[in-house]
Amino acid sequence: MKSLASFSNFVGKTFALWVIVFAVLGFLFPDTFKQVAPWIVTLLSIIMFGMGLTLSVDDFREVVKRPFDVTIGVLGQFIIMPLLAVILTKVIPMPPEVAAGVILVGCCPGGTSSNVMTYLSKGDVALSVACTSVTTLAAPIVTPFLVWMFASQYLPVDGWAMFMSIVTVVLVPLALGAALQKIAPSVVKAAVPALPLVSVIGIVLIVSAVVAASKGAIAQSGLLIFAVVVLHNGFGYLLGFFAAKAAGLSLAKRKAIAIEVGMQNSGLGAALATAYFSPLAAVPSAIFSVWHNISGALLANWFSGRLDEEDKAKISQTA
Template sequence: MKALARFSQFVGNSFALWVLLFAVLGFLLPEQFRQLTPWIVPLLGIIMFGMGLTISTRDFAEVFRRPVEVGVGVVSQFLIMPLLAVLLTRIIPMDPQVAAGVILVGCCPGGTSSNVMTYLAKGDTALSVACTSVTTLAAPIVTPFLMLMLASEYLPVDAWAMFISILKLMLLPLALGFLAQKLVPTLVRAAVPALPLVSVTGIVLIVAAVVAASKGAIAESGLMIFVVVVLHNGLGYLVGFLAARAAGLGLARRKAIAIEVGMQNSGLAAALATAYFSPLAAVPAAIFSVWHNISGAIVASVLSRMK
């Protein structure tokens, strides 16, 4: 069991490399990985169940203890990234499906890897976890609403169906994981060390499936999508940091909110894009999954030197 825990920790620490490797494999071996497309939704459910196994009441207590700071993070998350996405789709010519995919990434809640990056950046990790928790719980309502408002000019958006899907994809497995903590705590404690391995496996298979399903589109316009993703992600860090500073927050909290804003739950975006739009619309999410883990580590390293 200790060997499994060590291996799981190693895989978690080298997350970005595994995502990059499987993105390349998905592109080189599309026939093999395209078969995983129907498993994207169940894989995301497994990831969210794992998150439910680790979330605690302390994470939500932080919301009530520091409502203003958490509020700044949550509002920044659901305001900055969607508006940046819309701005980029206006400036850079792109296929309507790609544009919808970029906006969908921006409308999703924060990703759990932001908590790790905030810790590495010597930021306020408790604030990061609280913001991720709140945006995840708010996603069933906020994400479909934002998509209806911002992306319906590119593709038809069924906000109600998306609402139901997010409940099933995120909140149900999250709640089941949280419930498991209460019902079988000993079993959960034994399973927790293996969770990084499970989460990384789920994400890399989702990325590989999306890349495989859209190999032709990536070969044709992958560079443009990559540039858009890099700009979206990088501007998210910058504007998030500036928004936190404008709100009068201290340096540790600025770091947390900057990383929280820049890093998205791209697994959810990939699942929703595949279910409601097209494999091409899921490509920005797949590339974001690869890039934001690389950029997050770089940003965390830079921010850790700021005092």
């Protein structure tokens, strides 16, 4: 069991590498990885179930203890990223399916990998986890509404069906995971070390399936979509950081909110785009999955060397 936990930890730390490898494999062997496409929703449900296993009451205590900080993070997530997506689709000419996909990934909640990146950046991890939890729970209502408001100009949007999908794929597995944690804590404790491995397998298979299904479109428009994703992600980090700074938050909190805003639950975006739009619309989410893990790791590394006086005092007390 210890060797499995060590391997799982290694795979989790090298997540970005595996996403890139499987994206390439999906492009090179589309017929093989297209077979994964019918399982995208199931894979995402398994990932969200794993997240439910790790949720704790303490995650939500942070919301009560620090409502202002969490509100800044949640509003940043659901205002900055959707508006950035809309601006990019207006400024950069792109096919309607791609535009809808860019907006969809911008309207998704925060991704769980943001919590890891916040930890690596020496940011406020508790705030990051609280923001991820709140945006994930709010997603069934907020995400379909935002997608309907901003993306219906490009493709028809069935907000109610999208709401039901997110409830089924996100909330139900989360609730089941949290319930199992209460019913069988010893079983969950034994399973938790393997969760990074399960999450990585799920995400890389989703990415490879989306890439395989859209190989032709990626060959034709891949560089354009990549450029849009890089801009979307980068400006998300930047505006998230300065929104937190404008709110008077400490550097550790600014790091958390910058990373939280810039990193999306792109697995959810890919699943929704595949189900309600087209395989091409899922490509921005797939590329986002690859890129935000690379950029997040680079940003975390840069952030980790920047501490304010409050952070230095905490480190000196624990030393």
